[in-house]
Amino acid sequence: MTNQAKGMKLNIEGLRKSFGSKTVLQGIDLEIQPGEFVAIVGRSGCGKSTMLRLIAGLDTPSGGDILLNGKYTQQRINPTMRMMFQDARLLPWQRVLANVELGLLGSNSKIYAKQTALQVLREVGLEDRAHEWPSVLSGGQRQRVALARALASKPSVLLLDEPLGALDALTRIEMQQLLERLWKEQGFTALLITHDVEEAVVLADRVVLIENGQISMNVKIDLPRPRARGDAKFARTVERILDRVMGKQESLHQELLQSEKELIGESSYYLNSINAA
Ligand SMILES: Nc1ncnc2c1ncn2[C@@H]1O[C@H](COP(=O)(O)OP(=O)(O)OP(=O)(O)O)[C@@H](O)[C@H]1O
Numbered sequence: 703m704t705n706q707a708k709g710m711k712l713n714i715e716g717l718r719k720s721f722g723s724k725t726v727l728q729g730i731d732l733e734i735q736p737g738e739f740v741a742i743v744g745r746s747g748c749g750k751s752t753m754l755r756l757i758a759g760l761d762t763p764s765g766g767d768i769l770l771n772g773k774y775t776q777q778r779i780n781p782t783m784r785m786m787f788q789d790a791r792l793l794p795w796q797r798v799l800a801n802v803e804l805g806l807l808g809s810n811s812k813i814y815a816k817q818t819a820l821q822v823l824r825e826v827g828l829e830d831r832a833h834e835w836p837s838v839l840s841g842g843q844r845q846r847v848a849l850a851r852a853l854a855s856k857p858s859v860l861l862l863d864e865p866l867g868a869l870d871a872l873t874r875i876e877m878q879q880l881l882e883r884l885w886k887e888q889g890f891t892a893l894l895i896t897h898d899v900e901e902a903v904v905l906a907d908r909v910v911l912i913e914n915g916q917i918s919m920n921v922k923i924d925l926p927r928p929r930a931r932g933d934a935k936f937a938r939t940v941e942r943i944l945d946r947v948m949g950k951q952e953s954l955h956q957e958l959l960q961s962e963k964e965l966i967g968e969s970s971y972y973l974n975s976i977n978a979a
Pocket residue numbers: 721726744745746747748749750751752753
């Protein structure tokens with residue numbers, strides 16, 4: 703469900719990106735509501751990270767526009783957006799607390815920065831590790847520190863590029879729950895790239911598939927939260943999206959038509975467009 707949030711609305715209009723003669727994104731149109739959680743899936747190399755970097759202002763589009771709360775952006779890093787990557791990217795020579803304080807650079811008060819960093823570390827369950835070095839933490843703990851750093855400034859958009867990709871299955875599930883809880887509490891708009899369709903269905907209001915440089919599927923997930931992995935409807939949703947990602951588009955399309963009635967009220971599906979390719 704979409705939060706009633708302070709999150710930012712994003713409108714991506716005709717977004718294109720080429721590297722030399724190679725066109726990676728060729729006209730992405732996507733509207734994301736304030737506080738919505740959108741997952742982006744697609745095969746390796748389809749342009750997911752490129753799209754996120756363009757949204758973050760870390761790279762310049764070859765064409766098209768990105769509007770934030772209805773306004774055209776300058777091509778620069780937006781301070782109300784934060785990004786998380788597969789690796790935590792902590793500074794090894796700074797303790798955990800100082801790493802989180804980095805998310806508050808620009809704050810006038812050192813005391814405020816420290817208190818806020820401690821509070822957000824508490825929210826991710828790591829307050830007692832504040833004075834340790836990143837190197838003594840586990841991979842999952844390091845990602846929680848990265849999440850704390852990203853959220854310390856209460857961003858309005860959180861961009862997540864496979865942040866849980868390197869974690870073991872159990873830690874991953876814990877992190878998904880943490881992410882969902884903090885998203886609900888803080889109400890930021892979230893854009894998550896993931897290769898894990900189950901993760902996308904657990905967390906997202908919508909799952910978007912990028913194929914051939916375009917959005918080829920845009921699926922609304924109406925399953926109630928928290929979503930139970932063992933649930934039959936959950937499993938069916940995952941399977942159908944996975945089939946589509948894997949290219950079994952025809953079978954998915956047929957199946958959707960057949961099961962439309964059955965799913966109404968529980969989970970609704972929209973195939974915005976299906977590439978004929
Ligand atoms: N700075 C760059 N210069 C040249 N080519 C690039 C650059 N950045 C990305 N590309 C190319 O753009 C394509 C898309 O890359 P991108 O990293 O966006 O894919 P991805 O969908 O995130 O893949 P993965 O799932 O493996 O992370 C790839 O072919 C990549 O080689």
